[in-house]
Amino acid sequence: MDPARTAWGLAAILTLGGGCGAPAGDEPAIGEARSGILGGRPAMAEERLATVAVVDTDDVEECSGVLIAPRVVVTAAHCVVLQESSTGEITAALGPKNLAVVAGALDVAEASADQKFPLREVVRHPAFAGAAGTMPASGLADVNDIALLLLERPVEALEPAAIPPLWRVDEILSDRGMVVIAGYGEQGSTGADAGALYIAETPYRERNGTELIAGGSGEPDGCAGDSGGPAYVIAGDQRWLLGVSARALPSQEGGCGSGGVYTLLPAYTPWLEQGSHHEYVSLDGTPEREQSASCAVAGSPGRPAEHAGGGALVAAVTLGARRARSRRPR
Incomplete structure (x- = not known):
């Protein structure tokens, strides 16, 4: 990637407010864990944006997430479950006793006590079924890989990210054709720099009703x-x-660097509102167009949420088991 183009794109995104052919290949199981930002660079303080880290009880980084309201983080559903390694079947749900959020730190290892946020509830989309099928060659499917982490106290150091109405998605993507990705993950198969926030710019390719590439x-x-x-x-x-x-x-190669599939959040705004007990409030759009677009999305994103609070099934897991889950090869 052209470093000048990347630098321009990242600089531009920092100055702003607010807060459908794909390659054929092997067919990995749906729900396979998303394997830090390869080809990116360490983020600066002003590039934290709304990106946060999801950690285990030993403060080891397991996943990333995004702040969408002061006490609401959106992440992937496979980050809040344990799955059988060979089949991807969900074997246990994780709850507030298993996970926490680090917000405002550039490196999880250097996070202060006030940058660590306990959870009061974990909410997983009820239609997420782990590896209950295989991916089509295009890479796009309807997996509902989305979950919410509800925090005990608000994050004040970061501005929540703004999610556009679904009817505006194609307009927004055609305006630039590039996306900025960020995360606290590994820099390739060696695990280098896991826990540090990295950021990069990469091209948008295509989408369906609930996912984009x-x-x-x-x-x-x-x-x-x-x-x-x-x-x-x-x-x-x-x-x-x-x-x-x-x-x-x-x-064909596997591992990091083949491109990624992202859950399309504008398709899920009714579910995000419901799952967060309306702490997240979607932006106003054109009601008729937004309702029409939402009705066309398969998978009923507005289905009731599955909540894991203090009285729900909470997996008792070891550090080794958690890391084996989130570090499964791509």
Whole structure:
């Protein structure tokens, strides 16, 4: 990727307020963990945007996420479950006793006590079924890989990201054709710099009703630990959050660097409002157009949420088990 182009794009996104052919290849299981930002660079303080880290009880980074309201973080559903390694079947749900959020730190290892946020509730989309199928060759499906982390106290150091109305998505994507991705994950298979926030710009490629594809061979990409991390887009004078990282694209090579699939958040705004107990409030759009677009989305994003609070099934997991789950090869 042209460093000058990347530098321009990142500089532009920092100055703003606010807050459908894909390669054929192997067919990995749906729900396979999204394997830090490969080809990116360490983020500066002003590039934290609304990106946060999701950590385990030992403060080890497991996934990334995005702040969408002062006490609401959106991430990937596969970040809040345990899955059987060979089949991808969900074996346990994780709850507030298992996870926390680090917000405002450039490196999880250097986070202060006031940058660590306990959870009061974990909310997973009820239609997420782990690896209950295989990916089509295009890479796009309807997986509902989305979850919410509800915090015990508000984050004040970061401005929540703005999610556009669904009817504006194509307009926004055609305006630039590039997305900014970020995450606290690994820098390739060695695990280097896991826990540090990295950022990069990569091209948008295509979308369906509930997912979008960004990146590809030779372009910046996510790696293990970036699941749940953002895909931001600039349109005019607005910075938008369009997606969260879900999984790698089908690839002959495997591993990081093949491009990624992101859950398309504007398709889920009714569910986001409901799952957050209306702490997240969607932006006003054109009601008739937004309702029409939402009705066309498969998978009923507005279905009731599955909540994991203090009385729900909470998995008792070891550090080793958690890391084996989130670091599964792409």
